[in-house]
Amino acid sequence: MFTRSGLHAIRAMTVLARLEGGAYGGTHHIASSGSIPPSYVSKVLQALVRAGLVESHKGPGGGFRLARPAERITLWETVAPFDGLSQRGGCVLGLSECSEKHPCALHDDWKDIRGKYLETMRRTTLAELNASSTNSPIRDFLTMRVGAE
Amino acid sequence: MFTRSGLHAIRAMTVLARLEGGAYGGTHHIASSGSIPPSYVSKVLQALVRAGLVESHKGPGGGFRLARPAERITLWETVAPFDGLSQRGGCVLGLSECSEKHPCALHDDWKDIRGKYLETMRRTTLAELNASSTNSPIRDFLTMRVGAE
DNA sequence: ACAATACAGGACACGGCTATCCAGTAATAT
DNA sequence: ATATTACTGGATAGCCGTGTCCTGTATTGT
Numbered sequence: 001m002f003t004r005s006g007l008h009a010i011r012a013m014t015v016l017a018r019l020e021g022g023a024y025g026g027t028h029h030i031a032s033s034g035s036i037p038p039s040y041v042s043k044v045l046q047a048l049v050r051a052g053l054v055e056s057h058k059g060p061g062g063g064f065r066l067a068r069p070a071e072r073i074t075l076w077e078t079v080a081p082f083d084g085l086s087q088r089g090g091c092v093l094g095l096s097e098c099s100e101k102h103p104c105a106l107h108d109d110w111k112d113i114r115g116k117y118l119e120t121m122r123r124t125t126l127a128e129l130n131a132s133s134t135n136s137p138i139r140d141f142l143t144m145r146v147g148a149e
Numbered sequence: 150m151f152t153r154s155g156l157h158a159i160r161a162m163t164v165l166a167r168l169e170g171g172a173y174g175g176t177h178h179i180a181s182s183g184s185i186p187p188s189y190v191s192k193v194l195q196a197l198v199r200a201g202l203v204e205s206h207k208g209p210g211g212g213f214r215l216a217r218p219a220e221r222i223t224l225w226e227t228v229a230p231f232d233g234l235s236q237r238g239g240c241v242l243g244l245s246e247c248s249e250k251h252p253c254a255l256h257d258d259w260k261d262i263r264g265k266y267l268e269t270m271r272r273t274t275l276a277e278l279n280a281s282s283t284n285s286p287i288r289d290f291l292t293m294r295v296g297a298e
Numbered sequence: 299a300c301a302a303t304a305c306a307g308g309a310c311a312c313g314g315c316t317a318t319c320c321a322g323t324a325a326t327a328t
Numbered sequence: 329a330t331a332t333t334a335c336t337g338g339a340t341a342g343c344c345g346t347g348t349c350c351t352g353t354a355t356t357g358t
Binding site: 301307309314317318320325 | 333
């Protein structure tokens, strides 16, 4: 459902969410803690900076940190810069003419499915992702390669 | 949500579903009636043949026809050969360790969303897609280019 | 047999996502 | 000032999905 970059972004953001006191995390730390390809992590973070979710700082002691508290950053915002395709609305069947008054055969079913998806994405915050207990899979997720899926 | 090939497959199958008396439809007819790139339609149909949903016949008067009545072919089966990625199960976050006993933070929400999606895909048949009234968008869908989306 | 029809399938081009690598630039500490 | 640290951004390569084109092969009708 998510692109690889989207998953990388979630991992990177949860890593940053665990930093305390406005400290910056460098690309090396984010890559290893989040199991993101080291030479790709900067691309992901640059996109998150452009999206206004992350602040960057150059020089020694610099790196990246969340632009807002983890409680106020949603999953939706995190994957938005990467999942442009799957996130845009419109008819499931690609019908430009499909609307409430002119519904396609799947319109109502899809409206329901998409609504639930959006609701979950917009409700879940980075803080909630990190709140899982130490032994839960979400903890493993943070230190797992994406490849397996 | 669907890949382009998946949409092409739905279009092609609804065209075939409108043929009567076990007649074969050729690639030219399917391409123009379904607004599928003429030189790509054979690829889509070959995949549907391999999936056992469509029968092919060579020579004059040959072409393609549904292997089963349209009432017994689901949307799920139709897009399955093309949407391998989005259709596979597993954790949304790519967690191999995620399970009922070890749920990730999104496990229950995702189970709900995916369940609704699967239910719709497995319930809706080609016959239902074609059953829409003449003026409904689903009619336009059959003669519309995919590009716009 | 022969010619025409029409699917089967391989070769190839193109674009986007993923990923790698390297030069440039800003900030820190000495 | 200078060297070091570390983000910024461009160039590049591989893969996959999409799409085009061409040859081969099976079927039909004469």
